[in-house]
Amino acid sequence: MKATTPTLLYIDDDAGLARLVDRGLTRAGFKVVHAASGEQGLARLAQGGIDVVALDQYMPGLDGLETLERIMAIADAPPVVFVTAAQDSAIAVTALKAGAADYLVKDTQGDFIPLLQVAIDGALRQAELQRARDEAEAEVHASRDRYAALAAEREVLLREVNHRVGNSLQIIASLLHLQANSTTQEDVKAALTNAMGRVAAVAQVHRRLYTSHDLKSVLLNQYLEALLEDLRRSAEGNRMSRLTLKAEPIEIDPDRAVAIGIIVNELVMNAVKYAYPDGAGPIHVELKPEGEDLVVAIADDGVGLNAKADPRSTGMGQRIVSAMAAKLDASAERDPAHNGTRIVLRFRRAPAAAAKATNAAAS
Numbered sequence: 001m002k003a004t005t006p007t008l009l010y011i012d013d014d015a016g017l018a019r020l021v022d023r024g025l026t027r028a029g030f031k032v033v034h035a036a037s038g039e040q041g042l043a044r045l046a047q048g049g050i051d052v053v054a055l056d057q058y059m060p061g062l063d064g065l066e067t068l069e070r071i072m073a074i075a076d077a078p079p080v081v082f083v084t085a086a087q088d089s090a091i092a093v094t095a096l097k098a099g100a101a102d103y104l105v106k107d108t109q110g111d112f113i114p115l116l117q118v119a120i121d122g123a124l125r126q127a128e129l130q131r132a133r134d135e136a137e138a139e140v141h142a143s144r145d146r147y148a149a150l151a152a153e154r155e156v157l158l159r160e161v162n163h164r165v166g167n168s169l170q171i172i173a174s175l176l177h178l179q180a181n182s183t184t185q186e187d188v189k190a191a192l193t194n195a196m197g198r199v200a201a202v203a204q205v206h207r208r209l210y211t212s213h214d215l216k217s218v219l220l221n222q223y224l225e226a227l228l229e230d231l232r233r234s235a236e237g238n239r240m241s242r243l244t245l246k247a248e249p250i251e252i253d254p255d256r257a258v259a260i261g262i263i264v265n266e267l268v269m270n271a272v273k274y275a276y277p278d279g280a281g282p283i284h285v286e287l288k289p290e291g292e293d294l295v296v297a298i299a300d301d302g303v304g305l306n307a308k309a310d311p312r313s314t315g316m317g318q319r320i321v322s323a324m325a326a327k328l329d330a331s332a333e334r335d336p337a338h339n340g341t342r343i344v345l346r347f348r349r350a351p352a353a354a355a356k357a358t359n360a361a362a363s
Contacts, residue, residue: 006124007031007049011041011067012056012083020110021054028117038062042070050078052120052127056106057084057091065094072099079123081116101126169203173230190273194317197269200230201261218257220294221247221287227261228285231268242280243268247287250294256351259324260296263332266317266324267298267343275302275341294349299335299342 008030010021015036022032033050035041037059044050053071057064064082071077082095082103092103101123106112173196180192204226228245252260264285271283286297325332330347 005029005031006051007033008120009033009035009041009044009050009053009078011035011038011053011059011064013037013059014056017106017108017110021113021116024110024113025117025120030117030120038064038067038070041067045071045074045078052078052124053080054083054116054120055080055100057082057086057095065091065098068095068098068100079127081119081123083112083116166203169199173199173203194266194269197231197265198262198320201227201265202258204230204261216253217251218254220250220252220257220260221245222249223257223261224264224285224287227264228268231265242282243285244282245285245287247285248289250287250289250349252294252349253351256328256347259327260345263321263324263345264296264298266321270317271298271300271302271341275300275304277303289349290346292349293346296345297335297342298345299338299340301340304338304340 006029008025010018010032012018012021012034013036015034018034018036022034025032033044035044039061041053041055042062045053055064055067055071059067062070064084068080068082071080079101080099082092082100083106084091084103085106085108087105095103102119104112104115104119106116176192176196176199180189180196183189183192204223224247225245228243232243268283268285275281275283281300281302284297284299286295286299288295321332325345325347328345328347329351330345332343332345335342335344
């Protein structure tokens, strides 16, 4: 109940019954207010302080159904128990459809008053439950709104972080590029160019995340295209005019995208250095799905396995490729059927942990 002593508004033009209701329900713990017509009842409701209404049907002026309609139009209207002397089920159905909490038939001696008390108690409990449900729903909606606002704020912050990290890495790559161009020592130039490519590979992921609608994934084909464009503009760019990409649209998580980008950077730079001793030649990068796996292949039509090891090579690139392949849980193999060198990298589309979690959920 809303209050310790709930207030009942009894709307009925029968003054004798009103006194019986007042006497009976006051003893039951109610405060009873009487209105002799629908108009008076609506006026009393407008003053506030009414917890429940008992409403007669047959009255001069507004009848019960008309009064009920106007009560239901009031914001936060109290529950209404419809009371009439008529044994007319049509009126009962109409009243309940119009919003009455309950319906009962009265008599002239007041024998219905105990039933009225039961109906009023039930209407008050029902109203209290409805208020609780409404408050709970309002809190749920408010919580969802707060969560949505926090999620939106988090996304903005993550985009800003990716933007700043990407810019910072790009500055580092540019500084390495300037340093590479200013040196006359070929081994230093090569080391700086390699470092620039590795930094640019990471920077490209952050730039992709900054402009992406989804901060949890990167379109790998677009990322590789941007990465290869960076390589074309690098210190070795004059030897990469025939660097091509064939890739299908595939989404992947940022961490794995970084590993793939670094591997592609290393293998492309390796092909630039060693595949064509007498000049430039074609270098092909391919990305495609095969079942639940992804396949990345880097191929050239150069000297292949017959080439002698370059004495300037430190083996750093190979160690980096091995480390990134281990991070992807990938296999990296040479294609023996290819004329030249073709390295094929095969790995699962989803990380092993995520795949296990998905399988467990499905089972």
